[in-house]
Amino acid sequence: MGTAQQADTGNSRTSAQASTRPQAGTSAGVLRAATVGPDEAVQLLDEHGAIHHDATFSPYIEKLDPEVVRGFYRDMAIVRRFDTEATALQRQGELALWVPVIGQEAAQIGSGRAMNKADYAFPTYREHGVALTRGLDLADLLKLFRGISNGGWDPRETNFHLYTLVLAAQTLHAVGYAMGISRDLAADPTTEPAAVVAYFGDGSSSEGDVHESMVFAASYDAPVVFFCQNNNWAISVPFEVQSKVPLVNRAAGYGIPGVRVDGNDVLAVYAVTRWALEHARDGHGPVFIEASTYRVGAHTTADDPTKYRMSAEEELWKTRDPLDRLETYLRAAGLADEAFFEQVTNDGDELAAHVRRATLAMGGADIRQKFATVYAQAHPLVAEELAWFENYEASFAEENTENSQTQGGAA
């Protein structure tokens, strides 16, 4: 069932890894297959909640503490609740726009939880689930959508970069950051090994920057994992317009190992990403993961999917829901009881309430802070324009004072 592929690069590092790493070619993910079919993907937990074995990837989940697996469910449920709250905030006029993540929770929680603290994530603008795994206060994500900041958090605190709205631009930043890790390791071998995850989607896979990022990553053996969430829709454009083949098939053209994974199976996503990150961190170069998933909601709150896709398709994907299948598994395996699920619901509501409170308390933005951050060093034009602005603003203050004095006198 599962299929993966690995390009035979003739790279001695690639063959050397075989001795210390899960043997390629022995798993359901046939790592040396040239191509994968459209329905083939690594799957460890099917839509009915049944576990499947994979020689390469199962070992990554077999030893997991049940608490960790329950944590996957909790994360996914909480992000879904957060997503609902953010959508509501947008509908109530508190956000200019929202980008729903519903349906993609497994792809994001699985990949995010596979990362180490020292690893670094470069998200698109929909990685709310990854943000949760990196320890962000999710309310910070809303600053961008409330028009308060074009960032909203300090990426250095969580190793979670700012959202990037220009499609695929961040894939190059991710590769550069990974090249920087390699440079640091070369200069100082005591540097903590780390890898980078470059998030992008099926739509942005058509961007030239994805191509260039893979060329650079392959050429310099950059420790980066390209994590593509193929959610089947780029706003209104179906996947078939982006590619005639599964995206993972492109990896071989760059000499990069590629794995296609069921993106709604959090266990498989976790295992595959963990494998890929180890591969990258151990100095074997980049990996390309295509996570097959579905954008259940609209592209953004400004979008209307009824104009371009059939509800039958949406219904089909609802049967593959990432939360339902893990819940079925947890209950059947006796790993979680009703109290657990109630607690998760309560935790989600609590987070949602926090996010709502924090959003409404955010206040406005200060244009002076915008003047102050155009450049890192003093800049005469910015200083001149700020001085003009302050005078201009002060002129209103004087006017107001005069007006109030006049009114006061009249009273």
Add this chain to the structure above:
Amino acid sequence: MSTMTIAKAINEGLRATLANDPKSFLMGEDIGSLGGVYRVTEGLKKEFGAHRVMDTPLAESGIIGTALGMALRGHRPICEIQFDGFVFPAFNQITTQLAKIHTRSDGQLSAPVVIRIPYGGGIGSIEHHSESPEALFAHTPGLRIITPSNANDAYWMIQQAVECKDPVIFFEPKRRYWLKGEVNTQESPGDPFKAHVVREGSDATLVAYGPLVPVALAAANAAAEDGHSVEVIDLRSISPIDFDTIEASVKKTGRLVVAHEAPTFGGIGGEISARISERCFYSLEAPAIRVGGFHMPYPVARVEEHYLPDIDRMLEALDRAFAY
């Protein structure tokens, strides 16, 4: 003091940077073993290794995008774009990403990336090898743009660009690469974002930068033969522009002519003319006059002499200013 060409001065400046700052490194197309198509990086790979002088895949967006990523990790990339006309595949990364990362992060992140670009015409080259795209970048807040016109500035300004915490585009006047000059490696000429008065005069101010500074100086010499004393300012920095130095000069001379190779429409000359007109309205004896390229794509080499501002075009503009 030693005499060297502008190309050699940049080479020496880069050598000093690589030696002084272990986080700095060069990246670009053909800059390693070949030493760059203009040999500006000649010998540096041999001296510092492939790790510090990286030949990249032929992908301009990839060069700038990965440079930004490396800068976020604390490194100091110095990128080379092979020719002015080839920077546009990287335009997105430069203007939407590099220029904005500091403000997008509310000042928490910075991207001290230097982008070297040989620019300008006059070398009889083929299409896309003679352009002056500086105004396109000057219009983007978050970027700094400097350009040397002589060997001493070239030696120092490339090092100062690397030291700057903001992204800097370093435009190299390619037709002056072989212009020799004295370089004082002991004492810096100071702030790279300040203009220099390179010839004093009292009747008109002629502002130029990069490849046209020698032309402006020659025009001023010619004007002197006609009895006009022309002050010449080497702008050095295109963003920010040192309007104070120009203002002080124009308040003294009463006339302003600005020259560049780029088309005048929407160009740096227009910006200088407008701002100086505001600042010096009561001092001006004539409207500010621009000398520049025509509103056409850079023409074929056989006619570029008609396109590029030369001594006569500058003198014609000065004559117009004196006629008021």
